Structure formats: C-alpha cells, structure tokens
Amino acid sequence: MIKKVPNPIDRHVGSRVRMRRMLAGVSQERLGEGLGLTFQQVQKYEKGSNRISASRLQQIAKMLDVPVSFFFDGAPTGDMPAGGFSDAASSAYVSDFMATSEGVQLTKAFVRIKSGRVRRRIVDLVEALAEEDSGIA
Numbered sequence: 001m002i003k004k005v006p007n008p009i010d011r012h013v014g015s016r017v018r019m020r021r022m023l024a025g026v027s028q029e030r031l032g033e034g035l036g037l038t039f040q041q042v043q044k045y046e047k048g049s050n051r052i053s054a055s056r057l058q059q060i061a062k063m064l065d066v067p068v069s070f071f072f073d074g075a076p077t078g079d080m081p082a083g084g085f086s087d088a089a090s091s092a093y094v095s096d097f098m099a100t101s102e103g104v105q106l107t108k109a110f111v112r113i114k115s116g117r118v119r120r121r122i123v124d125l126v127e128a129l130a131e132e133d134s135g136i137a
Helices: 008-023 028-035 039-047 054-063 068-072 087-098 100-110 115-133
Strands: none
Touching: 008 039, 008 087, 028 039, 039 068, 039 100, 068 087, 087 100, 087 115
16 A cells, blocks of 8 residues: 655645644643644644644634644745745745754744854854764864
8 A cells, every 4th residue: 555645735734733832832632632632633733644624724723823824834835946946945944943842942942042142152053063963074
C-alpha cells in the first residue's frame, strides 16, 4: 500500500496550529478537550496528515485567539517559478522552526532580552556554532 503524503497546505496550516498552540502555552490535550477530540487527533491535524475542516479551523482560531487567516500566512502557493525562491519559502523555514518546542522556547527567551547588543552577540554565537557543527569553520 502506498503511503499518502500530506498536502503542503495541510502541513502548513497544521504547523501554524502547532506554533500558535505552543506560543499560547496550550497542550494538545487541552486543545483537544476544547474541540471534543483526542490529543492524537490534534497531533494528526498538526502534522497535516488529517485535514482540518473550515468549521473546526474557526473553532481552533477562536480558542487560540487568532484570526483564521493566521493559519494561512506564508502558505505555499504552488505558483513559484521552477528553481526560484520566494518569501513563502523563507517563511516556511521560520514556520518549521517555530513548530518545534525549542523554537518556541528560544523565541520566548530571546524577545525578553532588552539589550540589542546582547541579542546581536547571541545571533553571532548561534551562527558560529552552526558553522562549526556543519564543518564550515
């Protein structure tokens, strides 16, 4: 049997649900309870393996205090030129990062830092660590 690959838009919407849920500090269990679902169903929505109906997406938006359009921000359009780059591709990179617990934790901590100089030094440190880890240095 051939494994079905999630539609890119379903994956994008699911990752935005996950990102917003995590930023709001809501567990999958709590979101599921509010929707009358199991946390496993919420997981499937977040992975994009199950599509979210329009009415369900509106419920989720209300529970997470965002407009429905939030879930489509930066969604792939399918009309990208072959081999080209777009803002949607770069925002997908950010969405993927923000869909991780580390991304949310790092972002929450980073925005609490008031000093622009300290934030810049943190960015420099992370870039240096990434270069070292990839063998570029």
